[in-house]
Structures are given as structure tokens and as C-alpha cells.
Amino acid sequence: MPHCSVIGAGLAGCEAALWLAGRGVQVTLYEQKPLRFSPAHKSAGFAELVCSNSLKAERPDSASGLLKLEMRALGSRLLPCAESARVAAGGALAVDRDRFSAAVTAQVEAEPNITVVRREVTAIDESAPLLVASGPLTEGALAGAIAALAGGQELSFYDAVAPIVTAESLDYGRIFAASRYGRGEADYLNCPFNKEEYEAFHAALIAAERAPQHAADAGLTVYEGCMPIEVMAARGADTIRFGPLRPVGLRDPRTGHRPWANVQLRAENAGRTLYNLVGFQTNLKWGEQKRVFSMIPGLEHAEFVRYGVMHRNTFLNAPAVLTPELCLKDHPNVFFAGQITGFEGYMESAASGLLAARALWARLTGQAYAPPPENTMCGALLAYITTPNKDFQPMGANMGILPRPAAVQAIRDKRERYLALSQAARAAMADWAQLLN
Numbered sequence: 001m002p003h004c005s006v007i008g009a010g011l012a013g014c015e016a017a018l019w020l021a022g023r024g025v026q027v028t029l030y031e032q033k034p035l036r037f038s039p040a041h042k043s044a045g046f047a048e049l050v051c052s053n054s055l056k057a058e059r060p061d062s063a064s065g066l067l068k069l070e071m072r073a074l075g076s077r078l079l080p081c082a083e084s085a086r087v088a089a090g091g092a093l094a095v096d097r098d099r100f101s102a103a104v105t106a107q108v109e110a111e112p113n114i115t116v117v118r119r120e121v122t123a124i125d126e127s128a129p130l131l132v133a134s135g136p137l138t139e140g141a142l143a144g145a146i147a148a149l150a151g152g153q154e155l156s157f158y159d160a161v162a163p164i165v166t167a168e169s170l171d172y173g174r175i176f177a178a179s180r181y182g183r184g185e186a187d188y189l190n191c192p193f194n195k196e197e198y199e200a201f202h203a204a205l206i207a208a209e210r211a212p213q214h215a216a217d218a219g220l221t222v223y224e225g226c227m228p229i230e231v232m233a234a235r236g237a238d239t240i241r242f243g244p245l246r247p248v249g250l251r252d253p254r255t256g257h258r259p260w261a262n263v264q265l266r267a268e269n270a271g272r273t274l275y276n277l278v279g280f281q282t283n284l285k286w287g288e289q290k291r292v293f294s295m296i297p298g299l300e301h302a303e304f305v306r307y308g309v310m311h312r313n314t315f316l317n318a319p320a321v322l323t324p325e326l327c328l329k330d331h332p333n334v335f336f337a338g339q340i341t342g343f344e345g346y347m348e349s350a351a352s353g354l355l356a357a358r359a360l361w362a363r364l365t366g367q368a369y370a371p372p373p374e375n376t377m378c379g380a381l382l383a384y385i386t387t388p389n390k391d392f393q394p395m396g397a398n399m400g401i402l403p404r405p406a407a408v409q410a411i412r413d414k415r416e417r418y419l420a421l422s423q424a425a426r427a428a429m430a431d432w433a434q435l436l437n
Ligand SMILES: Cc1cc2nc3c(=O)[nH]c(=O)nc-3n(C[C@H](O)[C@H](O)[C@H](O)COP(=O)(O)OP(=O)(O)OC[C@H]3O[C@@H](n4cnc5c(N)ncnc54)[C@H](O)[C@@H]3O)c2cc1C
Pocket: 007, 008, 009, 010, 011, 012, 013, 030, 031, 032, 033, 037, 038, 040, 041, 047, 048, 049, 050, 051, 052, 053, 119, 120, 121, 122, 133, 134, 135, 136, 137, 138, 139, 142, 214, 216, 311, 312, 313, 337, 338, 339, 340, 344, 345, 346, 347, 349, 350
């Protein structure tokens, strides 16, 4: 009977271990709790939700809902656990985190093909295929071992991320494409402020509510280049106007003048369906980000697919080091799953556990493996993290990363458009899931 090790009994590790065990693989699952806790983990149970208790939307026309439907097609064992621990949350799947963790722990412990070993793993034995799912707070000897395998510099520790919006939600009546001084292509989208708009925005920004700093981040050093926009704004009325919001080298085609201040949006993906707010790394609460950043001209109805965050987040430079099988290019026995790969979010982490488990299973049983089609949410996320990107940052499920056939793009109603994308993705995922059977 094939055997493999899984390091970390978090969301990705449990999902992968249960899936592999269900196919007859003997799994040794290593978990450091309760001998050692990261600053964010508090309980001895598996699949601990360290922050929010929401697993996000369930509607099939939403990115998170689509992801869950695909996970079901792939045989997720965590979703039924989540349902058993559900708490009321409108259209979202939110859980009682203790009951959810208890349900997952019980499933893992009841699985005869899984042996749980409670100890901290400090080295990686690549003599046989194994799965690393130690999460974004991986530290110490294991972090060192991963960094060494991934080429030393290829393990990132980012602490500041700017929000991302969808291209289709922007108001192009206000926004104009241009690079400063007309250099090169018109690579940026520009959101021009007049004086009154800027003053109102600045006042809202410095008064907005900030997220409490997580214990995991105690002692976090913020580099000057990564300073939160609200901290910079608080230094003076014009500080950001001479910093990330400087209008120099730009002319607003609507007025013919240089704007008073200007926010630039930079393409986040090759298809230019997503844009990040340049220089807007922030620690504001998510609701406050939506409220205040929607005051930026042209972003009044912006759809935020990712909010800015500031916390320690250890992840691989996946485009440089990972294959679509989720193993290291130079160490093919070492597979990865979870947030450490750049799949961002609870359900995304679990979904990547399912993908890595399938690839690992194919390797163990000598079968051919092809990644899921790119028009599925899982396939699009996988393509995102393995496509060359010099400013790679983790990415969660969102409709902006799905390829758009012309027929879908022509659908005017956004909900209908998303439903069409979702239907195509589910059909493609059903076929892909069937391949294994
Ligand atoms: C502070 C913080 C807050 C977050 N909040 C949210 C949120 O609200 N919503 C959301 O969707 N996402 C959130 N995320 C992102 C992400 O979804 C979670 O981190 C998620 O838990 C990642 O799942 P994972 O399986 O990759 O890692 P984890 O769930 O962290 O699991 C990793 C497991 O590996 C174990 N482990 C680590 N090192 C070793 C070792 N050396 N030996 C043995 N075991 C080890 C850990 O104890 C842990 O049980 C947050 C991330 C952080 C850091």
C-alpha cells in the first residue's frame, strides 16, 4: 500500500490527508500542536480557524460559492464538517470554529489509514513523496528547510498588501489610462482627484478605524517602503500627495489639467481583469477600506476581490519554484498545499489540499496527472500561482481570474455573466474529477 507524510494538520493538510487516506494511502500526519503553537493558533484541534469564522459565500454565482461546489466535486471532507458546525450568517457559510475543528479532528482520528504524530517537524526527508502544509506562520527549522530547498531566497515574508479591485467594476468615465510623462505604454489606470475630493478623502482616511494588530504580528517591523497608507497620511495633509498619490507627469483628459492628487492602479494579472491600488498597503478594517477607498474617483462602485492586510505571511515564490502539480521544480518529491503556496483563504487552502493530494496520488500510483482546466476556479488559482509574476502575492478565489470567452463577456448583466462562468467551471470540474474515477 502506498505511503506518504503530510506536515501540518491545518485546513490544507487535513483535507489532503483525508482524501489520500480515502484512496487507500497510508498517511502519517505530523502536527506540532499542542507541543508548539504559532502566535495565532490557540487550540490543540485540527483545521483551526485563526481569525474570522466565515468560510464566505455559497451562492453559485459567487467566486467562493463556485469554489465550494468544485471542492464538493473533488470529494472535500472538510465541507461536510463545516456544514455540521454551521451558524446563521445570511448567504455565507460561517461556522462555530470549535465545533468545526472538533468535527475535522474526529474524522482524521477515526480514519484507519491516518497515523497522527504530534511533533514539530524540523527537516524535510525527500526520499519519498511528501506534502508540506504547514501554513503561513511556518517558522523556525522547518521554514529554514523549506527556504533551502526552494533556493534560499524563494520564501517570502510579506507583511503589507494593497487591495485589489476588478477592472469591470471601475468607472472609466472618470479613470484614464496613462503612464507618467507619457513614458512607455499607458500601463496605469489613473484616478484623478480635485482639491475638494482629495481633502475629503484624506480626512476619512486618517479617521478610519484600523484593525487591531494580531498577536502574530507583535514586533512586526514595517519597512518605510511598506508603510500603511493611513499611517503615511497621518504625517501631514500633503504627505501622500507627494508620495503614492503624486500627480506629476499626468494630465486628466477630462479637464486638460494636472490632477490635484492621483491614485494609480496597476494590472494584477496578464489579462488585466484585476488591478491593485499602488502604494495602498493598509491595516484598515475591511469595511473601512470599502467605505474610504470607494471615495477615490472612479472607484465608487469598485468590487474589492481582496482587501489590504498586514500580517506575517510566509509563502513560496510559487511562480518561480512550483509546478502545476504543486511540487518543487527542483525537488519533485516535495509537494506543497495551503496558504504557503499562495492560495489565499481558508477554503482556498483546503482546495489546494485536494489538488496536491490528487497530484501526489497520481505520483504514488504511477498515473498521469494533468492540472484542472483553467476555466475552473481551482484551475484558475493554480494557473495564477504558477504563472511568471515578478510581484507575486497570494490570491483568493475571485471571478476576475477566470478566463472570459467572448460569448460570456457579451452578457451585460453581471450576475448572469458570473452564473455563466460558474456553470462552465462546474461542468469542466465535473469532467476533471471524473478522470480519476
Ligand atoms: C493571522 C492570520 C489571519 C488569517 N485570517 C483569515 C481569515 O479570517 N479568513 C481567511 O479566509 N483566511 C485567513 N487567513 C489566511 C489562511 O486562510 C489561513 O492562514 C489558513 O489557516 C491557512 O490554511 P493552511 O492549511 O495553509 O495553514 P494552517 O491552517 O495554519 O495549518 C498549518 C498547520 O501546520 C502546523 N505546523 C506548522 N509548522 C509545523 C511543523 N514544523 N511541524 C508540524 N506541524 C506544523 C500548524 O500547527 C497548523 O496546525 C489568515 C492568516 C493569518 C496568518
